[in-house]
Amino acid sequence: MSDKLVFRFDVQGDDFTSAGQASVQVKKNLRQLGFDTDTIKRVSIAMYEGEINMVIHAGGGIAEVSVCEEYIEIVLEDKGPGIADIDKAMQAGYSTAPDSIRSLGFGAGMGLPNMKKNSDSMEITSEVGVGTRIVMRVNI
Amino acid sequence: MKISKLQELLGAKVITGEENLDKEVYSAFGCDLMSDVLACVTDQAVLLTGLVNPQVIRTALMMDMVCIIFVRSKVPNDEMIALAKENGIVMMNTDKTLYNTCGILYSNGLVGTSEVAK
Ligand SMILES: Nc1ncnc2c1ncn2[C@@H]1O[C@H](COP(=O)(O)OP(=O)(O)OP(=O)(O)O)[C@@H](O)[C@H]1O
Numbered sequence: 274m275s276d277k278l279v280f281r282f283d284v285q286g287d288d289f290t291s292a293g294q295a296s297v298q299v300k301k302n303l304r305q306l307g308f309d310t311d312t313i314k315r316v317s318i319a320m321y322e323g324e325i326n327m328v329i330h331a332g333g334g335i336a337e338v339s340v341c342e343e344y345i346e347i348v349l350e351d352k353g354p355g356i357a358d359i360d361k362a363m364q365a366g367y368s369t370a371p372d373s374i375r376s377l378g379f380g381a382g383m384g385l386p387n388m389k390k391n392s393d394s395m396e397i398t399s400e401v402g403v404g405t406r407i408v409m410r411v412n413i
Numbered sequence: 414m415k416i417s418k419l420q421e422l423l424g425a426k427v428i429t430g431e432e433n434l435d436k437e438v439y440s441a442f443g444c445d446l447m448s449d450v451l452a453c454v455t456d457q458a459v460l461l462t463g464l465v466n467p468q469v470i471r472t473a474l475m476m477d478m479v480c481i482i483f484v485r486s487k488v489p490n491d492e493m494i495a496l497a498k499e500n501g502i503v504m505m506n507t508d509k510t511l512y513n514t515c516g517i518l519y520s521n522g523l524v525g526t527s528e529v530a531k
């Protein structure tokens with residue numbers, strides 16, 4: 274519908290300190306809208322993993338969350354290096370994160386599988402050298 | 414178990430969330446890897462960790478955790494304190510190691526995640 278609610282965020286890629294801020298804000302907004310805790314948690318986890326990925330792998334990007342009648346849609350778009358082999362990236366444990374990221378508590382190769390697990394549908398389109406776009410939906 | 418009881422058992426120092434010490438918690442999760450915390454989606458209430466950065470708090474928020482205990486006397490910075498305060502998270506630190514902290518809480522009845530899920 275045309276009256277759907279959209280939240281849009283610029284996710285900064287140069288500063289890890291702020292990584293995750295957009296997801297915290299979305300969680301607050303969804304709480305205010307009165308969604309149940311399970312739905313909110315699934316959206317939160319899926320978006321947070323994707324947001325952190327944009328920061329550590331892609332130098333930031335845009336996050337857009339739309340509240341539609343039957344689902345909440347999360348779109349994450351970046352102009353990062355892209356993902357050469359999406360099937361491989363989806364495997365639990367596969368990660369190209371450097372040690373500096375591991376020491377920050379991330380880089381176990383569990384984010385993408387976790388995004389899939391917490392969403393009802395997930396689509397990745399990516400081109401090497403151009404960027405990555407991920408669309409996830411969580412049914413309400 | 415009340416959060417105040419965890420504090421007492423660990424001799425921990427409360428940094429934020431004093432007003433929520435009466436909250437009841439039933440399970441905890443201990444690790445430095447936030448990827449792991451995010452991948453274990455059951456009702457974890459308490460996060461025990463030696464990692465200190467704002468993502469620890471944001472990860473706890475995403476997982477609906479209400480209490481963060483930093484081990485080995487790790488001290489959160491002002492940004493983390495503000496974030497925890499704003500969200501009513503009880504933040505404490507203890508001089509004990511992660512292993513010992515887990516052991517003390519576990520042997521006093523605070524179980525791990527999967528045991529609550531069963
Ligand atoms: N937005 C992105 N742009 C470029 N590459 C990405 C992006 N998202 C994921 N990847 C690639 O896919 C791999 C797997 O991602 P995934 O989120 O599963 O693990 P991770 O981010 O490395 O570690 P974790 O999520 O456990 O912290 C990454 O290591 C990276 O190579």
Ligand SMILES: [Mg+2]
Binds near residue numbers: 384
């Ligand atoms: Mg990731």
